[in-house]
Amino acid sequence: MTVKAMKPHEVTKKVFNKEELFIIDVRNEADFQDWKIEGVNFEYLNVPYFDLLDGVERIMDQIPANKEIIVVCAKEGSSIMIAEMLLEEGLEVSYLEGGMKAWSEHLEPVKLGELKNGGELYQFVRIGKGCLSYMAVSEGEAALIDATRMTDVYLKFAESIGAKIIHVFDTHLHADHISGGRIIAEETGAAYWLSPKDAEEVTFEYNRLEDGNEVKIGSTAINIHALYSPGHTIGSTSFVIDEKYLLTGDILFIDSIGRPDLAGLAGDWVGDLRESLYQRYKELSSELMVLPAHFMIIDELNDDGSVAEKLGVLFEKNHGLNIDDETEFRKMVTENLPPQPNAYQEIRETNMGKFAPDEEKQREMEIGPNRCAVR
Amino acid sequence: MEKMKVNQTLDAKGLACPMPIVKTKKAMKDLESGHVLEIQATDKGSKADIKAWSESTGHQYLGTIEEGGVLNHFIRKSSHDETTSETKYPYTISNEDLMKTLEDNEQVVVLDVRETAEYAFNHIPGAISIPLGELEDHFDQLNKASKTFVICRTGTRSDLASQKLASNGFTNVFNVLPGMSGWFGKTVNFNQ
Numbered sequence: 001m002t003v004k005a006m007k008p009h010e011v012t013k014k015v016f017n018k019e020e021l022f023i024i025d026v027r028n029e030a031d032f033q034d035w036k037i038e039g040v041n042f043e044y045l046n047v048p049y050f051d052l053l054d055g056v057e058r059i060m061d062q063i064p065a066n067k068e069i070i071v072v073c074a075k076e077g078s079s080i081m082i083a084e085m086l087l088e089e090g091l092e093v094s095y096l097e098g099g100m101k102a103w104s105e106h107l108e109p110v111k112l113g114e115l116k117n118g119g120e121l122y123q124f125v126r127i128g129k130g131c132l133s134y135m136a137v138s139e140g141e142a143a144l145i146d147a148t149r150m151t152d153v154y155l156k157f158a159e160s161i162g163a164k165i166i167h168v169f170d171t172h173l174h175a176d177h178i179s180g181g182r183i184i185a186e187e188t189g190a191a192y193w194l195s196p197k198d199a200e201e202v203t204f205e206y207n208r209l210e211d212g213n214e215v216k217i218g219s220t221a222i223n224i225h226a227l228y229s230p231g232h233t234i235g236s237t238s239f240v241i242d243e244k245y246l247l248t249g250d251i252l253f254i255d256s257i258g259r260p261d262l263a264g265l266a267g268d269w270v271g272d273l274r275e276s277l278y279q280r281y282k283e284l285s286s287e288l289m290v291l292p293a294h295f296m297i298i299d300e301l302n303d304d305g306s307v308a309e310k311l312g313v314l315f316e317k318n319h320g321l322n323i324d325d326e327t328e329f330r331k332m333v334t335e336n337l338p339p340q341p342n343a344y345q346e347i348r349e350t351n352m353g354k355f356a357p358d359e360e361k362q363r364e365m366e367i368g369p370n371r372c373a374v375r
Numbered sequence: 376m377e378k379m380k381v382n383q384t385l386d387a388k389g390l391a392c393p394m395p396i397v398k399t400k401k402a403m404k405d406l407e408s409g410h411v412l413e414i415q416a417t418d419k420g421s422k423a424d425i426k427a428w429s430e431s432t433g434h435q436y437l438g439t440i441e442e443g444g445v446l447n448h449f450i451r452k453s454s455h456d457e458t459t460s461e462t463k464y465p466y467t468i469s470n471e472d473l474m475k476t477l478e479d480n481e482q483v484v485v486l487d488v489r490e491t492a493e494y495a496f497n498h499i500p501g502a503i504s505i506p507l508g509e510l511e512d513h514f515d516q517l518n519k520a521s522k523t524f525v526i527c528r529t530g531t532r533s534d535l536a537s538q539k540l541a542s543n544g545f546t547n548v549f550n551v552l553p554g555m556s557g558w559f560g561k562t563v564n565f566n567q
Binding site for chain 1: 392
């Protein structure tokens with residue numbers, strides 16, 4: 001018997017279905033504390049692989065007998081070694097194929113719903129890092145929003161549903177992950193849109209994304225309307241798709257709001273953030289389905305794995321939308337902010353085209369959670 | 376930077392996790408207490424893991440130097456008597472008092488008798504580096520009458536060094552206790 005590989009897709013399904021899983025994470029404690037596989041019914045045992053080189057006997061009594069078990073490490077090598085040692089002790093276990101590296105890169109497409117005249121909207125859930133990207137499809141044409149650097153996934157997906165990507169958007173210049181938007185646009189010949197206010201330092205050509213811009217996909221015209229909503233960055237732009245969905249980027253999340261400090265100007269942008277959330281969004285229909293660019297905690301996932309909620313519900317329940325006092329709001333979004341995302345300055349420069357790290361370096365820069373929100 | 380002296384070098388370049396640690400563990404087992412192992416690795420994750428492994432096994436992680444895509448990790452094998460044995464040399468000075476003496480800009484010599492790799496990553500500005508094992512060959516670098524403060528990590532090696540100096544005609548020698556492990560004053564490393 002050999003140890004079985006469990007693919008990130010299979011673990012993702014367990015997250016979505018709220019299944020039980022016992023995770024033996026053999027990375028060092030600091031890495032585990034910083035970032036791990038999250039699931040509502042997952043249990044954990046963190047023991048670094050290097051403390052188990054002489055044998056796994058000492059952890060045997062900490063592993064439940066009646067649960068599915070997976071061993072996880074950074075890149076899979078150590079988890080295979082530990083899984084084999086556990087197998088020798090008579091325990092049937094799997095290991096996470098590709099380790100946390102693959103977990104960070106896995107994208108799970110979830111269909112959100114229908115658009116007019118047979119159109120469809122998909123959300124790509126980057127489960128390990130909490131990034132969300134979107135593909136709207138109508139009559140063989142597709143628009144892509146906030147694509148990650150795993151460009152192949154979108155290209156293959158579009159091909160599988162017989163769609164051609166013609167528009168690519170970024171809601172803002174990202175600081176937590178490397179955008180795949182520009183590369184996809186180059187490869188497909190699609191138009192790449194970015195707010196000029198976020199693009200002052202970029203080194204490449206792009207279409208100027210301005211408030212009120214509209215693009216259409218398919219001959220029956222799925223409407224994508226740009227709504228200028230600064231605050232997380234000065235150029236942050238939301239999209240209203242088919243008058244049904246509101247893509248909020250990093251301005252508004254399900255259970256939190258965007259932080260204004262990642263481009264170094266928290267104090268200056270607080271006012272913009274407040275205006276976007278408390279005025280611009282307030283004027284929109286409360287029936288719009290909010291689709292953010294991130295989730296922070298696993299509780300924000302719906303039962304089907306999607307991350308979406310009506311704007312009206314968020315105005316009731318999201319703490320960040322319910323702070324009447326402006327001073328208190330300013331305090332919340334500028335003080336006691338969570339740590340900044342890993343390598344966020346390098347990531348911003350990569351997204352500006354100023355810095356072209358190799359794939360290994362890109363992975364390393366993106367490791368860990370996204371940390372774009374303030375609660 | 377002067378080349379750090381290490382007792383053994385382990386080539387773990389091109390090896391993926393867990394192999395750098397597996398090989399390190401094996402090499403450390405055969406290494407003599409107090410000796411320094413250099414591990415050359417290309418796996419980026421090795422840095423955090425070697426540090427964490429050293430801490431969990433009680434070895435002394437000295438630091439990592441990255442050079443042209445290779446991570447050079449330095450670990451010193453701990454010896455148990457270092458933290459437990461009592462010092463014998465009678466003239467000692469506390470870290471705090473040494474700090475004050477240095478702040479007052481007194482003309483003194485700080486002699487660091489740890490291994491060169493330990494010294495490289497963290498030492499008192501202006502300290503002279505002569506590892507305990509090489510001290511006898513380097514008496515000529517020191518002035519027998521100068522006020523000399525001998526320091527190591529925990530006070531044990533500096534105790535032996537102080538005794539050696541005293542029995543070789545040095546008249547103004549003090550052992551610094553507890554030593555670098557408890558030093559909160561200014562330090563520099565090989566970059567500075």
